[in-house]
Amino acid sequence: MIMDSKKRMIDVQDVYFKYPHNNENESVVALDGVSLHIEKGEFVGIIGHNGSGKSTLSKLLNAIIFPTQGDVIVSGLNTKDHESLWTIRQTAGMVFQNPDNQLVATIVEEDVAFGPENLGVPPQEIRERVDRALAVVEMQAYAHQKPHQLSGGQKQRIAIAGILAMEPECIIFDEPTAMLDPSGRREVMETIKRLNRDKEMTVIHITHFMEEIVDADRIIVLDKGKVVMEGEPRTIFKQVKRLKEIGLDVPQMTELAYELRSAGLEIADDVLSIEEMVDVLCQ
Amino acid sequence: MSVEIKNLSHTYSEGSPFEFKALKDINLTIEDGSFIGIIGHTGSGKSTLIQHLNGLLTPTSGTVLVDGKDIFETKKTELIQLRHQIGLVFQYPEHQLFEETVQKDVAFGPRNQGLTEDEIDQRVRQSIKMVGLDFDAIKDKSPFELSGGQMRRVAIAGVLAMEPAVLILDEPTAGLDPRGREEILAQIKSLHRQKQITVILVSHSMEDIGKMVDKILVMNEGEVVFYDTPNRVFTEISTLERIGLAVPEVTYLMRRLKDKYPEIREDIFTVEAAKKEILKVIRG
Ligand SMILES: Nc1ncnc2c1ncn2[C@@H]1O[C@H](COP(=O)(O)OP(=O)(O)O)[C@@H](O)[C@H]1O
Ligand SMILES: Nc1ncnc2c1ncn2[C@@H]1O[C@H](COP(=O)(O)OP(=O)(O)O)[C@@H](O)[C@H]1O
Ligand SMILES: [Mg+2]
Ligand SMILES: [Mg+2]
Numbered sequence: 001m002i003m004d005s006k007k008r009m010i011d012v013q014d015v016y017f018k019y020p021h022n023n024e025n026e027s028v029v030a031l032d033g034v035s036l037h038i039e040k041g042e043f044v045g046i047i048g049h050n051g052s053g054k055s056t057l058s059k060l061l062n063a064i065i066f067p068t069q070g071d072v073i074v075s076g077l078n079t080k081d082h083e084s085l086w087t088i089r090q091t092a093g094m095v096f097q098n099p100d101n102q103l104v105a106t107i108v109e110e111d112v113a114f115g116p117e118n119l120g121v122p123p124q125e126i127r128e129r130v131d132r133a134l135a136v137v138e139m140q141a142y143a144h145q146k147p148h149q150l151s152g153g154q155k156q157r158i159a160i161a162g163i164l165a166m167e168p169e170c171i172i173f174d175e176p177t178a179m180l181d182p183s184g185r186r187e188v189m190e191t192i193k194r195l196n197r198d199k200e201m202t203v204i205h206i207t208h209f210m211e212e213i214v215d216a217d218r219i220i221v222l223d224k225g226k227v228v229m230e231g232e233p234r235t236i237f238k239q240v241k242r243l244k245e246i247g248l249d250v251p252q253m254t255e256l257a258y259e260l261r262s263a264g265l266e267i268a269d270d271v272l273s274i275e276e277m278v279d280v281l282c283q
Numbered sequence: 284m285s286v287e288i289k290n291l292s293h294t295y296s297e298g299s300p301f302e303f304k305a306l307k308d309i310n311l312t313i314e315d316g317s318f319i320g321i322i323g324h325t326g327s328g329k330s331t332l333i334q335h336l337n338g339l340l341t342p343t344s345g346t347v348l349v350d351g352k353d354i355f356e357t358k359k360t361e362l363i364q365l366r367h368q369i370g371l372v373f374q375y376p377e378h379q380l381f382e383e384t385v386q387k388d389v390a391f392g393p394r395n396q397g398l399t400e401d402e403i404d405q406r407v408r409q410s411i412k413m414v415g416l417d418f419d420a421i422k423d424k425s426p427f428e429l430s431g432g433q434m435r436r437v438a439i440a441g442v443l444a445m446e447p448a449v450l451i452l453d454e455p456t457a458g459l460d461p462r463g464r465e466e467i468l469a470q471i472k473s474l475h476r477q478k479q480i481t482v483i484l485v486s487h488s489m490e491d492i493g494k495m496v497d498k499i500l501v502m503n504e505g506e507v508v509f510y511d512t513p514n515r516v517f518t519e520i521s522t523l524e525r526i527g528l529a530v531p532e533v534t535y536l537m538r539r540l541k542d543k544y545p546e547i548r549e550d551i552f553t554v555e556a557a558k559k560e561i562l563k564v565i566r567g
Contacts, residue, residue, distance in 0.1 A: 050460045097458070126484055152325055174367045178458045181325045181487050183527035208460050211532070247462030252490065252532040252554060265565065274536050281561065282543040 008076075009170050009202045010038040010061055010092070015070035017056050019223075030056040032225035034070075038204060040169070043196045045213030045233070046206045048222030049247040054206045057222070058172045061204070063088045075169060090119060093163035097175040099155035103147040108158055109134070111147060115166040127163075133161040136199065137191050153184025157191055162193075170202035171195070177209060185209070210237070210251045214272040221248070238270040254276045284368060284448040284481055286313040286336055290345035293331055293505075297343060305331040307505045308345070313449075313483065315350075318475050320513075321485045321491035324527040325503030329485050330374065332502070333451050336483070337369040338362050351448075367396055370447030373375070374454045374485075376438030380426035385437050392445040410443035415470050432463035439467070443474070449481040450474070456486065458496040464488075468495065490531045492550035493517065496556050501528070514550040540564075 017031040030053045038044055048054050059065045060072050063079040075091050077084040096102055105111035112130045121129065134140045137157040147155060156176055163171055173192060177185040189212050194199040205213060213219055219236045221229035223246045229236055237243070237250045240258040244250075251260070257271040257280070267280050293306040305328045305332050314455050321329050334340040335347055338354050346355050356497040373379060384386035386407055393403045398556055412419045414436040421429075426437055435455065442450065452471065456464040474497055475482045486492050492499060492513070499516045501509040503526040509516045516523075517530045520538070531552045537560065551557050 048463060136288050175458075180417045181527070182489075182529055183324055193413075208464075247460060249461035253536070255534075256533060256557055256561075259554060260561060261560060263562055265562065272531055274539060277536055281540060281565070 004125040007040045008037060009037075009040045009042070009074070010204075011071075011073040012036045012057075012060070013016065013071045013073070014069045015060065015072060017053075017060065017065070017219050018068045030225055031060075031067075034222075034225070037222055038170070040202055041196075041200050042217045043130040043193070043203045043205070043215075045216040045219040046204060046222065047208070047213070047219060047248055053225040054222055054223040055174055055187070058094060058174045058204070058206060061170075061172055061217075062094045086119075088185060090166050091168055092170045092172060092174045093168035094174065095156065095159050095163060095176050097178045099152050099159060102162070103155060106146060107147050108139070108147055108150075109143040111158060112161045112165050115162050119166060124146060129165040129167070130161075130173055133164040136164055136195065137161045138235060144247070150281055151184060152180045155186070156180065156188045160188075160191060160195075168201075170204070172204045172206075174206050175208065176205075177212065184193075185212075208249075210249050210254075214251055221246070233272060234270040237272060284350050285315045286449060286481070287348040287351075288312070288332075288335075288345075289348065291332075291335060291342050292337075292348065293335065293340060294343045295331075305505050306322040306335075309507055311500065311507060311510050313481060316479050316481055317485070317498065318482045318496045319498050319500060320496035321465065321483065321500045321502065322487070322492060322528060323508075327502040327526075328505040329502055330453055331505075333371065333483065333485065335452060336449070336451060337366045337371050339371070353448050367445050369449045370442035370451065371446055372439050372442050372450070372452045372455060374457065376442075376455075377426070377431065377434035380434060380438060381442075383425060384423050386428075388437060389441045389444050392441055396445060399420055406444045406446065407440075410440040411437075413443055413470065413474060414440045415466060416440070425539045432459050432466070435459065435467065436464070436470075439470075447480065449483065451483040451485075453485045454487065455484070456488070456491070464491070470491075471495075487530065487553070489517075493531055499527075510534055515551055518550060 012034055015031055015034045019028040019030055021027055046054055060067060063085055066079055072079045074088045077088055078087055103111050104114055109130050112133055113126050116126045116129050134143055137160050139157050139161060147158060179187050192203060192205060196203045207213060214233050216233055219233050220227055237254045238249050251272055253271050253273055257269060258266055260267055263267055271277050271280055288309050288311050291306055291309040295303045295305055313451060323329050346353050349365060354362060380388050382391060389407045389411060390403050393406045408418050415434055432565055435478060456467055468491055499513055501516060508526060517534050520530055523530060533554055534552050535550050537547055537551045547564050548560050551560055
């Protein structure tokens with residue numbers, strides 16, 4: 001990856017974030033000195049146990065909350081500068097876990113139009129953006145339906161279309177597949193990957209399903225508010241023991257390769273997919 | 284406790300323009316002490332089905348027999364007794380926590396069963412322990428200050444405290460992180476073993492289901508597609524894919540390895556079993 005500053009989408013510089021109080025009136029340090037960067041066009045997976053700080057990080061990137069200490073720079077703009085707030089929120093869009101909490105309008109296309117309307121985009125252009133966004137998520141046929149009649153996967157794709165209509169450069173997905181069934185998950189993952197591959201959208205994908213990020217450019221592992229690992233999926237996932245120690249998983253094929261190696265079989269330790277496992281075992 | 288489902292159909296909003304046939308003539312028997320997994324895409328009727336097993340929903344036609352007794356024919360008081368025997372943990376059960384403390388929340392069910400304070404206290408301690416939480420550390424906390432995984436466990440403890448003979452869990456691991464998932468499943472498994480209760484587990488994870496259950500019920504569009512052992516169900520790859528499901532990755536792998544190792548078994552659905560089988564064919 002080239003470290004050209006023009007290519008930098010996000011720069012998180014030694015960020016601390018403290019929630020002033022939880023229910024027990026204790027303050028919580030959710031991020032404890034996090035530095036990371038995301039380049040334009042990258043697909044980055046973020047994993048970490050519940051409470052490790054993933055959602056806090058994603059809200060910082062979207063300027064919903066602000067660092068207690070340190071800086072978050074999105075496309076060259078510091079989230080601390082109040083004049084930049086709306087630009088940043090438009091640059092970095094967010095999709096959340098629960099498909100039912102994100103759709104606001106009673107008709108699909110009105111829902112997708114909601115964002116650009118708030119940005120004051122002229123009606124003619126809103127029309128074009130909505131059509132384009134629905135086409136990208138392959139939901140044109142549902143433009144006039146009611147969101148509550150859609151499946152979970154379809155609702156998430158509408159939520160994604162709503163973000164796309166604001167024409168962001170980067171989308172942060174905070175466990176968008178957690179509440180979906182296997183086919184809903186597949187639909188959403190195909191949409192996310194297509195956005196990254198064909199539309200060159202920068203994607204940050206937070207998930208507990210390791211299979212979803214085996215072909216990410218990079219994976220960042222959070223543990224107790226710190227970045228503890230960072231690298232290509234292959235180099236991250238082969239550290240099976242370490243990941244399990246911090247309560248995480250590896251893709252099933254990686255785990256199988258690890259088990260076979262532990263049993264004395266001499267095979268690669270960085271197998272990620274069925275295809276690779278077949279190659280390794282049939283060579 | 285055995286559960287027999289006979290010609291069960293359920294239609295939501297019958298006679299209205301929104302009429303929807305969610306269950307269509309379901310027939311099956313869940314044997315006493317067995318562990319059943321239910322899979323099927325969202326909307327296939329899983330939640331509708333299990334809500335009939337403790338009388339929360341009433342059939343449009345057909346019925347449910349629990350230990351041979353028709354639960355929709357019994358008197359109301361008897362049905363209430365029966366409901367206590369059949370514990371249902373809803374999807375996202377943490378949304379149903381409402382008391383000020385964990386202890387009070389878990390005590391809610393047994394208190395409704397009319398037990399004495401001593402018995403209630405006993406049950407609450409036991410069930411909180413059973414779900415792997417530290418009673419003394421957690422009893423006075425508000426359920427709302429717990430982590431997602433802990434809340435989920437408190438909700439399960441609340442159902443266990445009623446000492447059900449049949450435990451039904453609707454996607455108990457949805458939204459949890461890998462360790463949370465693993466811990467909850469391990470606890471369900473050990474409960475089943477220790478107390479020999481009947482367990483019915485609804486899940487989207489083929490891997491989890493494959494590891495744990497005696498039989499899998501596959502639902503699609505309100506109908507039963509398969510009701511059989513994991514061995515048999517997981518070999519029906521094309522049918523499962525057609526209804527939006529998939530088999531565990533290791534099962535696909537075994538199929539792919541058949542070209543090179545024709546003797547390799549295909550009825551494999553856990554990493555552990557795959558490891559054994561691969562070592563066997565490679566080492567001869
Ligand atoms: N609004 C809040 N008030 C107080 N503490 C919070 C709040 N949101 C999150 N936390 C705490 O911050 C930590 C990190 O949470 P979060 O960023 O949501 O983690 P993750 O998304 O990885 O599960 C946890 O300890 C959590 O309990
Ligand atoms: N209260 C209700 N009124 C009308 N339709 C419903 C109701 N509850 C569920 N349904 C419909 O019945 C079907 C089966 O739902 P459900 O049993 O919840 O499926 P699952 O648990 O497999 O996702 C779905 O199409 C759902 O929309
Ligand atoms: Mg989160
Ligand atoms: Mg359901």
